[in-house]
Amino acid sequence: MDAHKSYSEDPRLPCHYGRKCYQKNPNHHIKYKHPPDPKRKNQYRNNNDDVKRRKMDLTTIDNKKINETELEHELNNIPIEAEPSDVSTQLKVFSNDVSDSDSETESTNPNPINIHSDQKSPTNSSLENGNYFRTKSKEDTTCNHINGHNTEFSKVYIKSKFLFEMPEDFYKFFELCERLNADNPSDALISIGLKLVGPFDVLNGKFCGVDKNSDDYLIHWRYYYDPPNLQTILKGDDKTGYHIGYFRDNPDDKPVFLVENYGMKDGILTPIGENIFGAISSYIEDRKKTCDPFSKMKFNKIQNIIKEEADKLSFDLSRKTKKMTKRNDKVLSRTFNKVGLVVPYERKTQLGYRKLAMSDKELGELLTKIDKAKPEEKSKFLAELQSEILTWTDIACDECDFGTGIELGWDILCHGVDLSHTTSRLLASNFRQLKWEAFAKISEAHMANRKKSCRLSII
Incomplete structure (x- = not known):
């Protein structure tokens, strides 16, 4: 049988890739036909079993129209x-299946939760019943320094609002910033041009009294080019829109690394460390190459503090770790x-x-x-x-x-x-x-x- 004639009579849709198609997925070959290879004879031989195997519901094809x-x-x-x-x-x-229990819905209960000093670790239901940070009083110190009084609650709150669990280095780094600037840990790195933002605002008590829609939390410090895989935690100057954030391949896994981006320029994401200590160390190294001697002293001071704390906690300060290199094998x-x-x-x-x-x-x-x-x-x-x-x-x-x-x-x-x-x-x-x-x-x-x-x- 003439191969070209058989190809033209084949009821399947022609594959967009033609002879260059590399797909081995059986479903693909059931739905799409490919031009005959001149080197192969009898490619379209009249084989009833082969025809039956490749046949598909033509009504499905006819009903699949371009979404004009x-x-x-x-x-x-x-x-x-x-x-x-x-x-x-x-x-x-x-x-990578996610259980249905991961999707949390907020209740419309207007009654705030009464916070006491002996409050135990909260459950997800405590978040659903009202805004934990809706009220603030002199007696209630939880709003001011959540990390010091109820670390477990802050973790649950962040997961509930931002939909991600933050890694250990995130919380350890905030503890360091509290020691550097007890009054306002978010400004602990202001001398080197960085400010703690995003989920850090929860730890710093800035969401006390804030009542927002669930979608609002998802765009908190989300820059123009940021993919949903990126969660910003540090911001630089507003002229360039520089920011640093955790990057995840899977929302239920730990971040694979941190990336930097200039949000007012483009969408290029550059990996700069596996943990926040390594990311800031890389940031400092880059800035020291072009800064003046006075600024270099400030960078060196913070870098020494970062290195000492990272060594104590066994965090790798490398710009590119073995784990990050191993990920390259999975990149498609x-x-x-x-x-x-x-x-x-x-x-x-x-x-x-x-x-x-x-x-x-x-x-x-x-x-x-x-x-x-x-x-x-x-x-x-x-x-x-x-x-x-x-x-x-x-x-x-x-x-x-x-x-x-x-x-x-x-x-x-x-x-x-x-x-x-x-x-x-x-x-x-x-x-x-x-x-x-x-x-x-x-x-x-x-x-x-x-x-x-x-x-x-x-x-």
Whole structure:
């Protein structure tokens, strides 16, 4: 049988990658056909068993249409609600499941909790029944220095509001800052241009009397280019938007390292240490190269204190530790932000991630065209984005390659073009397929209130 004739009569959809397709996922080959290889004879031989194996429900193909309304939403600033695909049977290959108990909802009970000096370690229910820090009195000293009076509660409160558990070095570092500046630990590093922010504000008692919506906490000190994986804990000058934060690959795991970013410049994330002591040490080393002699004395003073405390607590001050280097083996794509994408991936079946249908250079150029286009030209470039990459990314998600959607969402976020609804949909829907609800919620909250400024505190 003529191979080319058989190919044209094959009812399956043609694969976008053609002969260059590397996919071994059986589901991919069931849905898509590939051009015959001239070197292989009888590739499309009339084999009834093979035809039955490859046959799929054609009505499903016919009903799968390009989401043309998404372009209209981006132009008209109308939110889009994503519909998750049915992939329950294939999610078993992933081991990063999150239990339903991790999702906490706030109660509307208006009655604040009465705090006593003999308060025991709180439970999640104590948070649900009211705002622990809603009232403040002279007798109540918990608001002023939470870490010294109720460390366990501050941990539960941070997890409840920011959706992340902070690592040990976070709390140890705050104890050091309390010794350096007892009146205001957040300003302990002000001499070297850094200020403690984000979850540190809880430990410093700044949320005492604050009553915000749950989404507000998720954007507290979240900069314009920050992916949901990043939690800012230190800020620098407002001119550059410099900040440092913990970076996680999985919201339920400990941070893999800390990164720095210039939030008023671009979305590049640079790893600078496995723990906060190492990150600040790296920051100081970089600043000492260009600072004046007087400033260098200040940097040396803080650096010596950091080193002494880190040695005592056995924290590695290296800019790049063995653990950080080992992560490189798991990176599936470099991504625009340069930090690299790590998601659950089955190498044998190549399930979990596939390359974007467009090169980084082509994608960057297209996003720039959309960003700089005149209103009458924008729809043209948005249509190109839809047909050339968004549709194929949605297909990848349908076939459980969730990393592809996360990569595209990251890239659009890092580029800076205002495609908030598309970015939110890509990130939130794919994070939810991986059961990473914390990242999904942060994505939605950030894209709904994204600011390119340094006035990012909700307090």
